[in-house]
Amino acid sequence: MPKTIAEINEKIRKGQAVVVNAEEVVEIVKKMGMSKAAQEVDVVTTGTFGPMCSSGAYFNVGHTKPKIKLGGGRSYLNDIPVYTGLAAVDVFLGATAIPDDDPRNKVYPGHFNYGGGHVIEDLVAGKDVRLSSTAYGTDCYPRKKLDTWINIKDMNQATLFNVRNAYQNYNIAVNVSDKMIYTYMGVLKPNLGNANYCSAGQLSPLLNDPYYKTVGIGTKIFLGGGVGYVAWQGTQHAPDSLRGDNGVPKRGAGTLAVIGDMKQMSPRYLVGTSFLGYGCTMTVGIGLPIPILSEEILQYTTVTDDEIFAAVIDYSDAYPNYKPDILGEASYGQLRSGKIEMDGKEIPTAALSSYPRALEIANTLKEWIKKGDFALTDPVELIPGVEQGVTFKPLNERPVEEK
Amino acid sequence: MAVSRRVVLRFPRSLVDQPIVSKLIRDYNLDFNILKASVSPREEGLLVLELMGQSKDFDKAMAYLTEAGVVTQPLSRDIRRNEQRCTDCGACVVMCPTGAFEVDEVTRKVLFEDTKCIACELCLLTCPPRAMELTF
Numbered sequence: 001m002p003k004t005i006a007e008i009n010e011k012i013r014k015g016q017a018v019v020v021n022a023e024e025v026v027e028i029v030k031k032m033g034m035s036k037a038a039q040e041v042d043v044v045t046t047g048t049f050g051p052m053c054s055s056g057a058y059f060n061v062g063h064t065k066p067k068i069k070l071g072g073g074r075s076y077l078n079d080i081p082v083y084t085g086l087a088a089v090d091v092f093l094g095a096t097a098i099p100d101d102d103p104r105n106k107v108y109p110g111h112f113n114y115g116g117g118h119v120i121e122d123l124v125a126g127k128d129v130r131l132s133s134t135a136y137g138t139d140c141y142p143r144k145k146l147d148t149w150i151n152i153k154d155m156n157q158a159t160l161f162n163v164r165n166a167y168q169n170y171n172i173a174v175n176v177s178d179k180m181i182y183t184y185m186g187v188l189k190p191n192l193g194n195a196n197y198c199s200a201g202q203l204s205p206l207l208n209d210p211y212y213k214t215v216g217i218g219t220k221i222f223l224g225g226g227v228g229y230v231a232w233q234g235t236q237h238a239p240d241s242l243r244g245d246n247g248v249p250k251r252g253a254g255t256l257a258v259i260g261d262m263k264q265m266s267p268r269y270l271v272g273t274s275f276l277g278y279g280c281t282m283t284v285g286i287g288l289p290i291p292i293l294s295e296e297i298l299q300y301t302t303v304t305d306d307e308i309f310a311a312v313i314d315y316s317d318a319y320p321n322y323k324p325d326i327l328g329e330a331s332y333g334q335l336r337s338g339k340i341e342m343d344g345k346e347i348p349t350a351a352l353s354s355y356p357r358a359l360e361i362a363n364t365l366k367e368w369i370k371k372g373d374f375a376l377t378d379p380v381e382l383i384p385g386v387e388q389g390v391t392f393k394p395l396n397e398r399p400v401e402e403k
Numbered sequence: 404m405a406v407s408r409r410v411v412l413r414f415p416r417s418l419v420d421q422p423i424v425s426k427l428i429r430d431y432n433l434d435f436n437i438l439k440a441s442v443s444p445r446e447e448g449l450l451v452l453e454l455m456g457q458s459k460d461f462d463k464a465m466a467y468l469t470e471a472g473v474v475t476q477p478l479s480r481d482i483r484r485n486e487q488r489c490t491d492c493g494a495c496v497v498m499c500p501t502g503a504f505e506v507d508e509v510t511r512k513v514l515f516e517d518t519k520c521i522a523c524e525l526c527l528l529t530c531p532p533r534a535m536e537l538t539f
Contacts, residue, residue, distance in 0.1 A: 194497035
């Protein structure tokens with residue numbers, strides 16, 4: 001008998017909901033059988049903690065006296081440029097933004113020690129950050145300069161808004177060339193020296209709901225240590241990606257755009273991150289609760305690392321040149337063993353996404369739900385599924401004729 | 404008693420052009436393995452050595468170095484992990500040439516065994532949250 005979210009919430013309110021994480025559910029289903037477990041289990045919690053570049057935050061910093069219009073001028077938080085093309089005192093900070101005077105890759109490989117993600121981490125840690133602005137001045141906003149310390153608690157709004165997070169599966173990055181390369185997948189040693197991967201695998205949110213049967217606009221989630229919501233499908237959402245017989249994507253597929261109040265988030269789950277020779281980003285913690293509304297939904301949550309495969313991609317040629325070639329596939333079970341085999345060669349593997357912290361997130365979310373602090377939401381609309389024709393297209397460049 | 408110890412030697416500018424290590428090895432009967440060597444733009448020298456030999460010879464060698472003006476300290480204090488910043492991702496595991504990082508098979512946490520560390524510093528900039536710190 002299928003359940004509804006309202007029925008599950010009733011149990012959560014009474015403190016009677018049966019909540020388990022995406023690791024525990026595997027054993028439970030083995031013991032009880034799918035049908036009985038679908039009756040018993042109400043919610044399966046998932047978690048992921050990895051670098052997610054399309055993250056950022058917008059702030060309303062409050063008006064100065066006399067007033068200043070940051071829009072059209074230049075503003076910085078701890079020397080990191082923010083986007084000001086909004087109303088007078090609204091700004092947007094991207095996780096990958098870096099200081100104007102950062103040497104970038106001019107001294108190769110660049111270090112990228114501090115960027116937008118680090119500012120977000122400092123803000124949620126309660127540290128003061130420096131807001132410096134110049135503006136052009138208008139009759140209604142006469143002030144032209146501002147230089148002040150600001151704290152997150154003094155801002156009117158500090159809202160984390162990440163346009164692409166929680167990628168459903170990801171590439172395994174290798175380097176077949178004969179020189180070291182520096183990528184967003186970490187440092188890749190020559191001649192298949194290492195293979196780097198980045199997914200929480202069997203704990204990962206969208207790998208446990210591969211067809212997006214429960215997740216949509218308004219789904220309440222764990223975000224950065226606080227509560228957030230799914231805002232929309234993420235950018236590059238690609239439900240039509242190649243899938244295995246179990247329905248689980250074998251390539252990058254679905255993504256989520258997420259939003260939440262930064263004032264209740266924590267630096268443990270929003271960590272400023274640097275990739276040598278590549279740039280700055282932010283490591284984000286997300287946990288998605290999956291309501292067990294049917295046996296089918298439960299079955300998807302029982303997926304294990306041995307049943308989830310990803311593609312091995314050469315980042316010295318295939319990736320930068322947008323070639324479709326893959327070198328092979330490996331399961332997360334193999335990846336977590338510490339090595340994979342390619343053409344008879346053993347390649348050591350490294351994760352960029354933290355499994356222990358993903359598990360910590362799934363367990364934290366589980367405790368919140370069990371204690372009755374976190375009720376589930378019914379999504380307003382599910383994110384686009386396989387049948388909806390959403391695809392991930394390359395840019396079609398068209399030459400611009402000079403007039 | 405035979406010992407094998409890893410030491411950090413810091414040479415002031417005045418000693419950079421002198422054959423200190425040559426004398427150290429010849430007069431005190433020690434075997435050595437250079438783990439790291441550099442001379443900074445201000446011409447201060449840094450040398451990380453693994454020294455093997457008799458305990459009493461090792462102690463005399465250290466006394467000689469100190470007298471010559473070389474600042475010495477055991478290597479183990481060099482590279483530390485900031486446990487607050489480490490997220491247990493595991494990016495360091497494939498970078499370390501001596502296998503000082505290992506993923507615990509059960510907890511998946513990344514273990515740092517500093518006795519295996521030779522202070523090559525490869526992990527410093529390749530750690531995404533920059534949890535590895537160099538201290539002298």
